[in-house]
Amino acid sequence: MKSVFSCLSVVSLFYIVCVSSVLTESVPIPENVTVKSLDMGLVLEWDPPLNTTNQLFNYTAELKAWRDYEPVCVRSSSLSCDFTNKVSTFGLYQLRVRTELHGETSDWVEIKEFAVDKITEISAPRVELSSRKGQTEVDITDPPMRRRNLRDIFTQVSYLIHFWKEGEAKKEELITDQNRVMLSNLEPLVNYCVEVAVLYNKKTSQFNNMTCVTNSPSSAVEPGFIAAVLLVSFLVVLVSVVLIFLAMWYSHKVCRIIFPDTKLPENLKQFLSQQSQPPILSAMQESTQLKEHFHELRIFQTEPDSSQDKQQMEGSGIQTEKDECCTGADVTQRSEEKSETASTTSEEQHLLAE
CATH class of the missing domain: 1.20.5 (Single alpha-helices involved in coiled-coils or other helix-helix interfaces)
Structure with missing residues (x-):
């Protein structure tokens, strides 16, 4: 009995192996399975099985980070699967994919363990050129990463710069860790072309499209x-x-x-200095005050009673006549003095007018 049972076990096991081999051979595996990583993205790509142009296959791709595989793309008709949102910047991962057709599946095609930051490639940087004072300035902008920033991922980042005269094959090379560089010792009014790549992890990124600019005249003075x-x-x-x-x-x-x-004469200076005052007032101020001569006149009145009175009256009449004569003489003397004064004033006015 034991021998019979053992024979039956061997037969059944052989049958199961044969059936499973037939089933797996009925669904072929995907071809050319590759992992691509650009700017810290992670994509698994493959080709459909050979000699199956008329078959519509589905595919399932899984990711293994720690212990077990986790499905990411399940029964997808696409020939790629994006794992970028499932991975971190630093870490070890494994990928696998299989073909599915009418409920049957192929064997898994596995990718060996890898680190994303080790296999990723960096795209070309963005470059802008400007020229001033005989020098060309190269302004470099790092390509955007799908996970974090370029300098957060790689500690040592530098730039490889090629520049040359437009139309010539010889290229000058410059390596720098600055994202803004001045290219000096260039010929003025000559077209120069520049291309830049990023150096990281002992690898070189893609070069940007060739950019050209005309170098400006030099500002150096002879x-x-x-x-x-x-x-x-x-x-x-x-x-x-x-x-x-x-x-x-x-x-x-x-x-x-x-x-x-x-120099003006003194009399003219004096005359000009006195122009501010009226001429009459100045003449009056300079003229000397005239003295008036006068005599007292006394009149006595008495009653005519006697001969003595008559004699007195006669005598008073004579005296009155004498006084009148004296008074007339005084009046004549005063008129002469006034005429002299008037003549003096007229002479002064005449001098002032001159």
Whole structure:
């Protein structure tokens, strides 16, 4: 019995193996399974099985991060599967994919364990050129990463710069870790072309599309030009000083002619200083005050009673006549003095008018 049972077990096991081999052979595996990583993205790609152009296959792709596989793309008709959102920047991963047809599946095609930051490729940076003062400036912008930033992932990042004259095959090479570089010692008014790649993990990224710019004229000044400018400036200053001196000298001469510096006589100065006062007032202030001569006149009145009174009256009449004569003489003397004063005033007015 034991021998019979063992024979039956061997037969059944052989049958199961044969059936499973027939089933697996009925669904072929995908071809050319590859992992691609660009800018920290992760994509698994494959080709359909060989000699199955008329078959519509589905595919299932899975990711293994720690212990077990996790399905990401299940029964998809696409020939790729994006795992970017399932992976981190640093870590070890395994991928696998299989073919499915009418409920039957093929064997798994597995990818060996890898680190994303080790296999990823970096796209070309963005480059802008500008030229000023005989130098060309290269402004480099890192390509955007799908996970974090370029310098957060790679500690050592530098740039490889190729530049050359447009139309020539010889290229100059420059390596720098700065994202803004000045290309000096370039010929002015010549077209230069530039291409830049990123250096990371001992690898080189893609080069950007060729960018060209015309180098501007140099701002360096020749010593002869400086000497000529200084000489012209000196001559201009010298001529300006001479012209200013001549202009001032001739202006002084003209002013002396128009306004001569002569001394006026003292009497004319005195006359001009007194122009602010009226002539009559000044003449009155300078004239001496005239003294008036007068005599007292006394009149006595008495009653005519006697001969003595008559004699007195006669005598008073004679005295009155004498007084009147004296009074007339005084009036004549006063009129003469007034005429002299008037003549003196008229003479002064005449002098003032002159």
